Amino acid sequence: MTKDAYTLASEAAAALRSAAGLDTSDAGFDTALVMGSGWVPAADAIGETVREIPFTDLPGFRAPAVAGHGGKIRVVRTPSGRHALIFLGRTHLYEGLGVDAVAHGVRTAAAAGVRTLVLTNAAGGLRPETQNVGDPVLISDHINLTGANPITGTTFIDLTEVYSRRLRALVREIDPTLAEGVYVAFRGPTYETPAEIRMLRTLGGDMVGMSTVLEAIAAREAGLEVLGISLVTNPGAGLSGEPLDHEEVLEVGRATAARMGVLLSKVVDRL
Numbered sequence: 662m663t664k665d666a667y668t669l670a671s672e673a674a675a676a677l678r679s680a681a682g683l684d685t686s687d688a689g690f691d692t693a694l695v696m697g698s699g700w701v702p703a704a705d706a707i708g709e710t711v712r713e714i715p716f717t718d719l720p721g722f723r724a725p726a727v728a729g730h731g732g733k734i735r736v737v738r739t740p741s742g743r744h745a746l747i748f749l750g751r752t753h754l755y756e757g758l759g760v761d762a763v764a765h766g767v768r769t770a771a772a773a774g775v776r777t778l779v780l781t782n783a784a785g786g787l788r789p790e791t792q793n794v795g796d797p798v799l800i801s802d803h804i805n806l807t808g809a810n811p812i813t814g815t816t817f818i819d820l821t822e823v824y825s826r827r828l829r830a831l832v833r834e835i836d837p838t839l840a841e842g843v844y845v846a847f848r849g850p851t852y853e854t855p856a857e858i859r860m861l862r863t864l865g866g867d868m869v870g871m872s873t874v875l876e877a878i879a880a881r882e883a884g885l886e887v888l889g890i891s892l893v894t895n896p897g898a899g900l901s902g903e904p905l906d907h908e909e910v911l912e913v914g915r916a917t918a919a920r921m922g923v924l925l926s927k928v929v930d931r932l
């Protein structure tokens with residue numbers, strides 16, 4: 662069962678390389694970026710679009726279920742002439758398709774030759790004392806409360822440094838104002854209760870969301886170097902007195918697109 666997931670990713674990678682116009686002798690892609698909700702408007706700044714491939718054209722991919730999550734892979738050429746894959750949308754565990762569907766994009770990128778993975782997400786902020794809505798935060802580590810893991814069997818993967826120290830230092834050279842934080846993932850699709858938010862603060866979390874951790878684990882299994890960035894789009898439930906709303910996530914993404922685009926384009930050119 663799990664071996665099938667890796668075979669499917671190899672097939673998707675072959676289809677992706679051919680849809681992107683690469684033949685088997687081409688070196689391929691250096692970097693892949695996964696754009697979470699709120700990040701899609703920033704994608705245009707990363708480079709010139711070479712191709713766009715709908716997820717549904719590739720084996721094992723599903724069209725995303727959520728408004729604002731895109732649904733295609735964009736091949737871009739950066740100003741310095743590198744090629745990157747931008748996943749406009751991702752599959753979430755709460756969609757009920759299982760962990761292999763969640764990890765499929767990352768495994769496909771790895772099979773297509775990618776060595777560096779940038780995972781972005783929109784998240785609730787657990788530290789309103791120091792965080793503002795619209796702030797990007799570098800993910801330093803995670804707490805996986807999804808109850809799930811993309812790996813099955815006796816593959817014991819070291820998670821001491823899931824989010825590369827080297828890449829975080831590189832991003833802080835570009836923007837020294839960026840904070841770092843621990844990202845906590847729940848399965849969703851419900852947002853947290855205020856009691857759960859208080860628990861996560863006590864546990865040492867700084868952001869909370871419903872993505873990224875399973876992809877990061879799959880990426881480490883595949884040997885990729887991972888950079889994670891959260892866009893804080895709302896204070897966690899009960900911290901502001903306002904109810905949470907997905908539309909506000911998309912609005913924060915639109916409002917911060919220029920800043921996130923500049924940041925990502927500089928990062929990709931230095932990876």
Ligand code: 8IG
Pocket residue numbers: 783784785786847849851852853869870871894895896897898905910
């Ligand atoms: I955006 O407050 C976004 N995604 N679990 N909680 C969880 N996911 C989120 C939140 C949040 N905000």
